[in-house]
Amino acid sequence: MAKTIFITGASRGFGKIWAEAFLKRGDNVVATARNIASLNDLTEKYGDAVLPIQLDVNNKADGVAAVQQAKAKFGSIDVLINNAGYGLFGTIEETTEQQAREQFETNVFGLLWVTQAVLPVMREQGHGHIIQVSSVLGITTLPTLGIYNASKFAVEGLSETLAAxxxxxxxxxxxxxxxxFSTEWAGPSASQTEAIPAYDGVKAAFREGLSDDSWGNPDATVDAVLKLVDSENPPLRLFLGKVAYPWVKQVYADKLATWEEWKDVAAAAHGH
Known part of the structure; x- marks a missing residue:
């Protein structure tokens, strides 16, 4: 049975690829973007099965209106994919107040506003699946992406709580x-801080740690996303790519070892 999928940030990258994959198999797609001209190819090809909506997720009222428009057209919203977001590259010291606030406005609050807008619809219909596009950098971190890391850690905490x-x-x-992945996330979609030369070595070391094999093919994610949407018992967390799992497994092994080493100190701090 066809589903209705609401996707933010559908103009390019993962959002555009996944939107077309759903449409190809016969689902209805509500595709939102800041510039809906980028969705013309989908509307020309799939007609009434796609509803393009201009949306800046930072505008809470517009998010509510977009959800109501989607419900009015398709009658329900089975899946929300909060994909809108971008990367801010630069060290924490280099980051301006405006850059930090804008990163959280889009990656955290924009996601929160659309999530809040769709929840009454899903509660009323008695079903729904909210999929938040986080990152392996919501589980562990890389230098020169500190504010982005922090925004995705916030998405993780918010969404785990929401699930309960x-x-x-x-x-x-x-x-x-x-x-x-080889999307525009690290290119045209990204924002950059103004460099402080003292961090040149940190940035060079970060770049040297990357290889061509570090980047996945975004088109290869389609099957995983379709399986997630179709699952009767979807996981709370799903990695995409072959780098994430072994990396996080090692990170958590190291964390557990440190917690084990300090467990007596921690327990004594309880006081009784």
């Missing part, structure tokens, strides 16, 4: 956690 709160309404929540 809405389970009783028949609403499922999943976090997609890609490693690096």
């Amino acid at each position: 709160e809405v389970k009783g309404f028949g609403i499922k929540v999943s976090l997609i956690e890609p490693n690096g």
Whole structure:
């Protein structure tokens, strides 16, 4: 049975690829973007199955209106994919107040506003699946991406809590956690800080740690996303790419070893 999928940030990258994959198999897609001209090819090819909506996720009222427009056209919203977001590259010291706030406005608050807008619809219909596009950098971190890391850690905490709160309404929540992929995320879509030369060595070391094999092919994610959407019991977290799991496994082994080493100090701090 065809589903109705609401996708933010559908103008390019993962959002555009996934939107077309859903449309190809017969689903309805609500595709939002800041510039809906970028969606013309989808509307020409798939007609009434796609509803393009101009949306800046930072505008809470517009998010509510977009959800109501989607419900009015298709009658329900089965899946929300919060994909809108961007990367801010630069060290923490280099980051301006405006850059930090804008990163959180889009990656955290924009995601929150659209999530809040769709929840009454999903509660009323008694089912739904909210998929938040996080990152492996919401589980562990890389230098020169500190504010982006922090925004995705916030998405992780928000979404894990949400999953517990809405389970009783028949609403499922999943976090997609890609490693690096060859989208425009690290290119035209990214924002950059103004460099402080003292960090040149840190940045050079970061770049040297990357290889061509570090970046996945975004088109290869389609099957995984379709399986996630179709699952009767979807996971709370799903990595995309072959780099994420072994990396996080090692990171958590190191964390557990440190916690084990300091467990007696921690327990004594309880006081009784």
